[in-house]
Amino acid sequence: MVYSVDQRNTDQIMQLQYSEAAGKEKGRVYGLKLWDRPDDFTLERLIKVDDSLKKLNDPVLYKKAFAQLNEDGKLGCERFFAGKTSDGEVGLFLRDSNGKVRLRIYVDKNNATHIESLDAKGNVVKSDL
Structure with a gap:
């Protein structure tokens, strides 16, 4: 279950989320997530790149191209999570x-x-408790 807010011309930047895995260990995750998205690489452009790469029918090239897009910061990244993790931790998790x-x-x-x-x-470099 998800409620998502998209940035204009691109993908989600804010999401209220609830998910759980099937089976005995539910692995529930829920909370608020925030992403940073680049202004110069719209969702429309990403879809065109994705479609072009799929037409090449080369999974290795597809994976390599998306790894490069990610490294170049074109896919955006999660920056903030406040909620409960699948490990049962409840808190605030900030990303660079x-x-x-x-x-x-x-x-x-x-x-x-x-x-x-x-x-x-x-690696933990400082722990205050």
Whole structure:
């Protein structure tokens, strides 16, 4: 279940989300997500690139092209999540301009509180609790 708000001429920038996996372990995730999207690479342009790449029928090239678009910042990235993760953590998760989590403020599934700063590789560099 999702409520999404799109940026003009491009994809979603804000979303209220609820999802759960099938089976015994539900893996529920819910909360508010925010994305940054480039102004110079519209959704229409992305769809045209996607269609052109699909016509080439080359999965390796398709994957490589989208990896390059992502590296160039053309696909946008998630910057903010406030909610509950599939690991049972409830909190605030902030990402850098490359989409890497850099700050986590959360309560884990055992009710322990955490404030963590992370480096670009995801390693905790400072923990305040």
